Amino acid sequence: MPRIPMTGNEAAAYAMMQINPDVVAAYPITPSTQVVERFSDYVNNGECQTEFVPVESEHSAMSACIGASACGARVMTATAAQGLALMHEMLYIASSMRLPIVTVIASRALNSPLNIHGDHSDTMGSRDSGWLQFYGESVQEFYDHVFIALRAAELSNLPAFVCEDGFILSHTLEPVDVLDKNEVAKYLGERKPLYNLLDTDHPIMAGHLSLPDSYMEHRRKLAEGMMEAPKFIDQAYREFAERFGRKYDWIEVYDPQDAEVAVLIIGSAAGTAKETVDLLAEEGKRAAVIKLLVPRPLPVERLRKALSKFKVVAIMERTDSYKNHGGPMFSEIAAALYHHDTRPILRAYHYGFGGRDIFPEDFMKVFNDLLDMASGKKEIPETMNYVGLKED
């Protein structure tokens, strides 16, 4: 496989060119702009045959994607932050109509104050919209997950976000082992839609009215779709590993020394956390990193299993829920472990809002907190712990 230096955004556009989707409807927004910009070059140069629709807003982008996908097309788009927020209304329509649209997200903070840098406020805000969510730690992992997300989406007939941390990955050049275009086509196969609005031999009406006598049943059906998604995500991961030799899983545990404490983290900062674990090992301290690649659907059983051996775990989030019970992942993971006999003590940490960097020394403080807590030397508040916050 050739190795090409690419930013996260360039890698996403390259992946989309290789996928050659039937329709891409998109509106540019920082930091995902180059995905669409570069992809439109590929279309213009005839390197892919996609119908590219430059629309007037993200709401229109997702609407056009929904229409095309309901006609059986393979459909992709890209956005971030305020753009995703503007799509919010249509996200629920895409998922409940069971349309496997893949949206590339360069995760970015939400206003106000205005900030264009990386954090997870945008996608975490859409966590209950019925979309699958995949997060890459590196440009390579993100690039690979564009294909994995599309395969999982089309198998499960659910839409998917594939996320790169804004600027941290979207604008960082990294050598990427690119896949062979023909092998990509074989991996993805043909989309098999549940229905097709253009099939005039079998006319249907989609997105119809459903009153209190039937709406609840439709929503329960969507929940069932999400419950069935894990087997398709497993299949997408398995087939990817078999065909391309790169093996990923929902959760990656980096625990070189059988530690008692760990941080659970999503996205690019996992790399810095792993680096810190190695630095701590030199001091004779044992710590671990649990990286969550797929928070939607939340892998409850896998999390219970991965977390059960630890004494203290920090759930580290690049977003906030503005409540005294941690961010969205803390609340959910705490709830997932509540009925489990062997569970660690959980502590909620927030970091990196609006693109604030997190360094090994920041992780060092977190790990030392956890180690002190595990050995009974110190008590840490359950929530409201902010890494690198200017406190005084």
Added chain:
Amino acid sequence: MKSWKELEPAPFIPEPCTSRAIKTGDWRTRKPIWHEEKCNHCLFCWLYCPDSAILVKEDKMIGIDYDYCKGCGICSEVCPDKCKAIDIVQEVK
């Protein structure tokens, strides 16, 4: 109504013209009464009815389809002054 297990995976209606099966006339609180002897069959009511609830046979009005008529009263309003062949009354059951 179907249980959630019987539903299609996505909420779609897999056959055309199903709106005919839903009798929307029971929304009505007022009811048009047609007096055949006063009617000159100009078909203004047929033209203006928003629910296609005026029944016509061989270019002549033959009655009102109460399965779909919602009692809006437009038919009575557009009926020419010299005829006034449609009265609106309270729907009483």
